Amino acid sequence: MTEQPVHRADLRIDVDALRNNVALLAERARRSGARTMVVVKSDGYGHGAATVARAALSAGASELGVAAIGEALRLRADGITAPLLCWLHAPGDDFDAAVAADVQLGVSSEAELHAIAAAAQARSTTARVHLKIDTGLSRNGCPPELWPSLVERAAKAQAAGVVEVVAVWSHLACADELGHPSIDAQAARFDAAYRQARAAGLDPIRHLANSAAVLTRPDLHFELVRPGIAAYGLDPVPQDGDHGLVPAMTFRSTVVLTKRVAAGESVSYGHRWTADRPCTLALVPVGYADGVPRSLSGRMDVWLAGRRRPVVGRVCMDQLVVRCDDDPVAAGDEVVLFGAGEQGAPTAAEWAEALGTIHYEIVTGMYRPRVTRTAVGTEAT
Numbered sequence: 588m589t590e591q592p593v594h595r596a597d598l599r600i601d602v603d604a605l606r607n608n609v610a611l612l613a614e615r616a617r618r619s620g621a622r623t624m625v626v627v628k629s630d631g632y633g634h635g636a637a638t639v640a641r642a643a644l645s646a647g648a649s650e651l652g653v654a655a656i657g658e659a660l661r662l663r664a665d666g667i668t669a670p671l672l673c674w675l676h677a678p679g680d681d682f683d684a685a686v687a688a689d690v691q692l693g694v695s696s697e698a699e700l701h702a703i704a705a706a707a708q709a710r711s712t713t714a715r716v717h718l719k720i721d722t723g724l725s726r727n728g729c730p731p732e733l734w735p736s737l738v739e740r741a742a743k744a745q746a747a748g749v750v751e752v753v754a755v756w757s758h759l760a761c762a763d764e765l766g767h768p769s770i771d772a773q774a775a776r777f778d779a780a781y782r783q784a785r786a787a788g789l790d791p792i793r794h795l796a797n798s799a800a801v802l803t804r805p806d807l808h809f810e811l812v813r814p815g816i817a818a819y820g821l822d823p824v825p826q827d828g829d830h831g832l833v834p835a836m837t838f839r840s841t842v843v844l845t846k847r848v849a850a851g852e853s854v855s856y857g858h859r860w861t862a863d864r865p866c867t868l869a870l871v872p873v874g875y876a877d878g879v880p881r882s883l884s885g886r887m888d889v890w891l892a893g894r895r896r897p898v899v900g901r902v903c904m905d906q907l908v909v910r911c912d913d914d915p916v917a918a919g920d921e922v923v924l925f926g927a928g929e930q931g932a933p934t935a936a937e938w939a940e941a942l943g944t945i946h947y948e949i950v951t952g953m954y955r956p957r958v959t960r961t962a963v964g965t966e967a968t
């Protein structure tokens with residue numbers, strides 16, 4: 588017997604929204620003379636990396652970025668031929684496969700440079716690398732004290748024809764906090780590192796700006812920008828005003844059962860909610876196993892039958908209950924748990940706010956075994 592998929596909810600990915608967002612970001616970059624690399628790591632922030640990649644490239648992005656080599660190779664297997672950068676390497680990562688697939692590689696250390704150069708040499712080819720300077724985020728990237736040696740080695744490897752140094756790059760820690768002093772401090776360190784690379788005989792481009800910096804710091808666009816979250820329509824700097832981004836992910840389910848309950852009847856485990864008058868309840872077959880956090884019990888609304896309605900009682904593993912008062916709600920009605928927020932419907936940003944986290948974490952965690960994902964829109968792929 589073939590395995591039947593269990594459909595409890597769907598993530599609808601609006602490709603037109605993705606294209607709108609990328610076009611808007613690419614236009615801002617273009618005004619600074621910069622190209623746009625859209626970051627599609629972690630399966631396109633949960634939206635589907637290949638879908639996002641195609642939408643981004645058709646809307647003005649020139650290249651794509653991912654964290655892991657495996658993510659880059661999957662995009663190549665999906666037919667994405669655009670320039671692709673990958674930057675977070677782990678022991679045992681297959682640089683040979685990356686070089687063979689023309690994946691450009693971030694380099695944070697001489698050891699990485701050495702391993703990548705060896706892979707290129709073995710293939711009698713040239714690996715394209717982006718040297719990453721740690722300007723203050725203190726994650727990956729080369730510490731400033733090791734940078735002069737790294738750029739010297741890279742220049743030698745470039746002269747030998749085994750690597751081509753495409754770029755010097757870094758990543759910002761606090762770009763979403765407008766005016767945070769670390770932004771200029773990182774930019775100054777970045778400039779110093781770039782000058783050292785040039786002094787070593789390299790002629791790289793520069794990239795530093797994530798979404799927040801694309802939107803608020805045109806002076807840091809350089810030759811290439813690297814937005815992620817804004818391409819998905821989630822604003823990292825809402826305090827800066829409306830940037831015209833449209834959330835691309837809608838999390839939907841359907842009502843499977845409705846029932847009337849009398850005043851005094853309680854709902855779900857622990858009986859944390861009791862009807863104070865007769866009302867209609869709608870049962871929705873999604874729960875914490877499907878990405879609805881149990882800690883939102885009694886603290887979330889859904890959009891159902893034309894308005895926001897509260898989830899009552901505890902969110903369970905597989906189901907939740909919506910209070911519908913006396914309204915005509917029926918099995919089969921669509922339920923939007925979060926989406927683009929039209930007419931005041933819930934958004935991923937609203938979930939994040941209630942949960943004390945960021946919308947990045949919400950959308951990247953939504954694609955799960957019982958949840959389907961469907962790309963829609965004029966350019967759906």
Ligand SMILES: Cc1ncc(COP(=O)(O)O)c(C=O)c1O
Binds near residue numbers: 798799817
């Ligand atoms: C190295 C790097 N560049 C760019 C981005 C995109 O950042 P954002 O999604 O904030 O635009 C990320 C995401 O975390 C990243 O790790």
